[in-house]
Amino acid sequence: MTTVTVSHGSDFFGVDVFDATALRELAQYLPGLLPAAEHSPLTDLLNTAGTGEQHIDATQANALAALLHRASTTRGLKKQHSALAARLGIAAATAARTGQPWTWTTQTEGDQL
16 A cells, blocks of 8 residues: 655644545546636646655645645535545645645555655
């Protein structure tokens, strides 16, 4: 299984860990929830989840946080995907607020910690 560790998360160490497949699944719902002109940066990020390390600057993290918040509060999105979008949005907003890059690090089962 491939997971993505996202900085500025809610656990004791300040990270969140997500299944890469769940992140890519969330991307499939966004075109129906957000305007076509806006969702591309977020869907691109989610679609590449688990393929390598990502560094999103604070300005971009702020924009993604707004999109994730809008998606998480949209009616019709399944609860599991809404919760995922909300957690990602909080992490992105925290990175933006602190002026730090929002990082995504990939871990594949069997890799050394």
